[in-house]
Amino acid sequence: MIIYTHQDCLKKFNGNEHPERRERLDSIIDSIKSSNLKSEFRKAPLVDLETVSLVHPKKHIEKIFSNIPKEGIIGVEKEPYADTILCPNSKNAILRSCGAGIAAANDLIKENKRAFCAIRPPGHHAETLRANGFCFINNVAVTARYLQKQYKINKVAIIDFDVHHGNGTQEIFYKDRTIAYSSSHEFPLFPGTGAENETGVGNIFNTILRAGTNSKEFIEIFNQKALKPIDKFKPEVILISAGFDAHRRDPLANINLESEDFFTITKNIVDIANVHSEGRIISFLEGGYDLQALSESIIEHLKALESHI
Numbered sequence: 614m615i616i617y618t619h620q621d622c623l624k625k626f627n628g629n630e631h632p633e634r635r636e637r638l639d640s641i642i643d644s645i646k647s648s649n650l651k652s653e654f655r656k657a658p659l660v661d662l663e664t665v666s667l668v669h670p671k672k673h674i675e676k677i678f679s680n681i682p683k684e685g686i687i688g689v690e691k692e693p694y695a696d697t698i699l700c701p702n703s704k705n706a707i708l709r710s711c712g713a714g715i716a717a718a719n720d721l722i723k724e725n726k727r728a729f730c731a732i733r734p735p736g737h738h739a740e741t742l743r744a745n746g747f748c749f750i751n752n753v754a755v756t757a758r759y760l761q762k763q764y765k766i767n768k769v770a771i772i773d774f775d776v777h778h779g780n781g782t783q784e785i786f787y788k789d790r791t792i793a794y795s796s797s798h799e800f801p802l803f804p805g806t807g808a809e810n811e812t813g814v815g816n817i818f819n820t821i822l823r824a825g826t827n828s829k830e831f832i833e834i835f836n837q838k839a840l841k842p843i844d845k846f847k848p849e850v851i852l853i854s855a856g857f858d859a860h861r862r863d864p865l866a867n868i869n870l871e872s873e874d875f876f877t878i879t880k881n882i883v884d885i886a887n888v889h890s891e892g893r894i895i896s897f898l899e900g901g902y903d904l905q906a907l908s909e910s911i912i913e914h915l916k917a918l919e920s921h922i
């Protein structure tokens with residue numbers, strides 16, 4: 614298992630009270646290094662804008678970068694969601710978070726090695742022309758497009774178990790039959806999208822979770838509604854938007870998963886990958902804001918990715 618990360622991802626600062634903070638990544642890296650996982654750490658490279666432009670126009674990204682302050686922090690959104698923050702160290706963190714996915718894609722195809730991208734900022738809320746929800750570049754979307762262009766992969770599935778709907782990923786691929794997007798998320802909750810009747814061209818599968826959903830209910834719903842369409846789609850590669858904020862300890866949501874549930878969730882994804890995708894999976898860190906829950910859940914996630922190859 615390859616772990617892509619970089620010190621630049623630790624330098625992004627969103628303010629003292631912001632939930633998306635460097636300690637998230639610190640806790641993940643520490644827990645992986647102290648575990649018995651057979652993990653190889655590699656440095657995430659800087660992605661080039663030509664690759665980013667497979668999803669986001671260069672002018673859009675350049676405008677974001679032009680707003681990076683020389684000191685202090687600024688939000689890129691209007692109220693009430695002015696929490697997608699730029700700081701002086703934002704540029705390299707953003708580019709390396711996306712670059713991790715590109716490097717992981719190369720490793721997946723050339724070395725047949727799965728990877729987890731331990732990066733921040735996250736990506737699944739980033740739309741084609743809109744940064745929001747702590748996200749600037751949609752890391753998983755750019756990687757999907759790169760796999761299609763560079764390696765002639767036709768069918769890519771993106772499975773998103775972050776507790777918040779990936780509005781950006783859905784928007785980007787809403788009319789693309791070559792990409793299946795399956796999201797399980799609490800509803801209603803930020804960003805307010807992800808109703809079950811949002812189906813794209815038959816390639817979008819939204820699974821609604823109500824506040825208070827417990828482990829048993831989640832697994833049953835996830836298997837039936839989120840994974841069955843992906844099994845039917847028969848992807849050549851599976852990408853995971855791995856958010857761990859459906860944990861009962863998470864402060865931003867109301868789903869009651871335990872840390873070990875992320876082993877089961879991941880194992881069920883791996884089973885599909887082993888049948889249809891030659892076992893090919895790349896996972897990307899999205900949300901998860903309680904440090905204990907995040908550290909524990911990541912290990913369970915990686916155990917499943919590592920032990921079912």
